[in-house]
Every structure is written in structure tokens, then in C-alpha cells.
Amino acid sequence: MITTVTLNPAIDTRYFIEDFKEGRLFRAEKTIKSPGGKGLNVTKVLRQMGADVVATGIIGGKNGEWIQENLKKMDIKEEFYVSSAETRVCIAVLAKHSETEILESGEELTDSDLRAFEKKLMELVEKSDVITMSGSLPKGMDAGYYQKLVELVNRKGKKVILDTSGKSLLEGVKGKPYLIKPNFDELEYVLGESIDGRDKIKKAVEKLKNLGAQNVLVSLGGEGAIYFGEEILKITIPKIKIHNTVGSGDSSVAGFAKGLDDGLELNEILKLSMACGMSNAQSMETGRVIPEDVKEFMGNITVEVLKI
Known part of the structure; x- marks a missing residue:
């Protein structure tokens, strides 16, 4: 079983207003509400991919x-x-x-x-072999939680897959997670300077590994990813038509978790991870993948040893 942790979940409410401008009155053309938070995006994708998954975290x-009622409607187990x-x-x-976002910080926990x-x-x-921990920490929570x-x-x-950012990432890696999956913005925060080449990527990754991260999967967007483990691997993905990149990182985490839970070889885990991210990018819905597309994408993804 895979357990997903979402410490700071939310009701994600999306208002579609084509001519939106600040300071005016609008009526939303369409509204979509869904259980949100990076960990729940991971959960949705794992469920779509047929994994035995249970979602946990803190709600109130x-x-x-x-959120509980709607997860039940989606046939997602939650505790x-x-x-x-x-x-x-x-x-x-x-x-x-x-796209304009307004994110509540939530109430403090005791x-x-x-x-x-x-507990x-x-x-x-x-009951689990793989645990994913994703997203921001609730208001007032220590960055080292x-x-x-x-x-x-x-x-x-x-095995723990940790996907967070900022100070909670720098503190979290000290716990020695099996995998972290930073993007360029997160690497720049870690390094304290802009990332303008593979040497800078490697420098930031080395800092994270020295702090405790066992393996690091760096997202390169449309260029794929680089995996830093016992060896450095470049994952190259085919070009696709992109509709929505929001949730693609969470989908990649889900793919890696499922591959790990299924006992796949590392190359296949990395292909599955990237293919899930690609499938999400082709959907207008966040945290949505099509298993048949994932399988097809995997056949067109290559993994090779990279010398940096």
C-alpha cells in the first residue's frame, strides 16, 4: 500500500472569468471545486493508475x-x-x-x-511500503516538522518521497528521505543564485544530498528530468501538446511512488514518473491521467547515463 500525506489540504475553488480585471464586479462563467493540496493530487493519480492508496493528513x-465526502465520491480511501x-x-x-490565486494559510494546529x-x-x-509527503506546512508549524x-x-x-519547497525542504531533507523532486525555482532557493546550467544544478543537488536527501529527481519541464542517485541519469521525453502543467509535478511523484511500490527497475520507475506528468499536462483537470496514454508515453521515453 502507498500512503499519501497532505498536512495542509484545501478546497480548491476555480473561477473561470475570461475578461477578469482587478477592481470590478464579475459573475463567474463556471466554478469548479475539488479536494486540493499537492498530496491529494498525488492520491488522485495513484488511484487512477490502480494503486492501493490511502490518503492521510489533518483536516477540520x-x-x-x-473534502472527506468528495474523496468518498472519487472512491479514494482516506484516514x-x-x-x-x-x-x-x-x-x-x-x-x-x-491566473490569479488567493491562498488561505489555514488555522493553527495544537x-x-x-x-x-x-499516531x-x-x-x-x-501497512505501507511507500509514503509520500507533499505540499506546504500549516500555519505556525515548525519548518522542521x-x-x-x-x-x-x-x-x-x-521509503519516503518528500515534495515540498523553501525552508521546509531544506529542513525536511535532514530526515534523509528516499527521494525529493525539486524544480528549478526550488533549486535556486537552495543555492541562493540563478540556475544557468547543469553545473549549477549539480551544485544545488550536492547541497541537498549533503543535507540528507538520498536521491534527487530534478524536473526540467519539457526537456524531461535528471535523476541523481548512485549514478546520474538523464530522462528524455517526447514533445507533446500541453494544456495544463499544474499538477504535473504531483503526477510525477505519483508515478515514481507506484513504480517503487510495484518493484519496477529504476529505469522503468523513471519512465512511469515522467509519463504520468506528461499525461496530466495534456488534461485541463489537475491531477488527471489516462493510464493508456501513460503506457504509450513510457514507450517513447529514454533513460541514459549522464556525465556532468
Whole structure:
């Protein structure tokens, strides 16, 4: 089984207003609400790919109830810890040539909330081989909390994929996750300077590995990715028509987790990871993949040893 962790979930609300401008009154042409948060995007893709997956994290209030109800409608198993803190709402206004986002920070959690969640997580870890931890941390939570969770899971001999950013990434890697999946922006934050070539990528990755990351998968967008493990591997993907890149990183995490859980060879895991990201990019819906397309994409992805 795969367990996905979403510590800061949300109700994602997308308003479609073609001629949106600041300071005016509009009526949304279309509104879409869905259970959100990077970890839940991972969960959705894993479910679509036929994985045995359960979602956990911390939710609360009426918004938390809404997320639970809608995950049930999507046939997704969940074992969230329910706190008294209301789950946040995140808003995106999609216009013809722009997207405006308003993200709530959510309410602060208590120490007893965290202890109760940790107990629930460790119960799930006993039944899981792969655990993904994705997204931002709730308001007021210590930046080192992911490190604590990764260390707890590592003691059970299970593999953790950590996908976060900023200070929580720098602190989280100290727990020695099996894999992290940074993009260029996150590498620039780690390095404190712009990334303008493979030498800079390698320098940032070495910093992350020195801090504790076991393996690093760097996304290169349309150019594929580079995997830094026992050896450095370049994953090259075919050109596709892109409709929506939001959620493609989460989809790649899901593909890697499923390949790892299925016991595939590393090259096939990397192909599956990239193919899931590609399939999401061809959909207008975030966290949406088509298994048949994933299989076809995998046949056109190459993995080769890279010398940097």
C-alpha cells in the first residue's frame, strides 16, 4: 500500500472569468471545486493508475467534512486526523491570459493535534511500503516538522518521497528521505543564485544530498528530468501538446511512488514518473491521467547515463 500525506489540504475553488480585471464586479462563467493540496493530487493519480492508496493528513471543520465526502465520491480511501481547526480554501481566478490565486494559510494546529496525527500515520506506515509527503506546512508549524515525520517513517524501514519547497525542504531533507523532486525555482532557493546550467544544478543537488536527501529527481519541464542517485541519469521525453502543467509535478511523484511500490527497475520507475506528468499536462483537470496514454508515453521515453 502507498500512503499519501497532505498536512495542509484545501478546497480548491476555480473561477473561470475570461475578461477578469482587478477592481470590478464579475459573475463567474463556471466554478469548479475539488479536494486540493499537492498530496491529494498525488492520491488522485495513484488511484487512477490502480494503486492501493490511502490518503492521510489533518483536516477540520465543515471544509474538512466536504473534502472527506468528495474523496468518498472519487472512491479514494482516506484516514485523515480530524482537528478543530477549519481546513482552508484556495481560490484561483482563470482569465483568458492570466491566473490569479488567493491562498488561505489555514488555522493553527495544537500540539495534541500533531501527536494524534503522528499516531495515526504510524499505524498506516505499518501497512505501507511507500509514503509520500507533499505540499506546504500549516500555519505556525515548525519548518522542521517534515524532518520529524521522515525520521519516524525511516525507523520503520519504509521509503519516503518528500515534495515540498523553501525552508521546509531544506529542513525536511535532514530526515534523509528516499527521494525529493525539486524544480528549478526550488533549486535556486537552495543555492541562493540563478540556475544557468547543469553545473549549477549539480551544485544545488550536492547541497541537498549533503543535507540528507538520498536521491534527487530534478524536473526540467519539457526537456524531461535528471535523476541523481548512485549514478546520474538523464530522462528524455517526447514533445507533446500541453494544456495544463499544474499538477504535473504531483503526477510525477505519483508515478515514481507506484513504480517503487510495484518493484519496477529504476529505469522503468523513471519512465512511469515522467509519463504520468506528461499525461496530466495534456488534461485541463489537475491531477488527471489516462493510464493508456501513460503506457504509450513510457514507450517513447529514454533513460541514459549522464556525465556532468
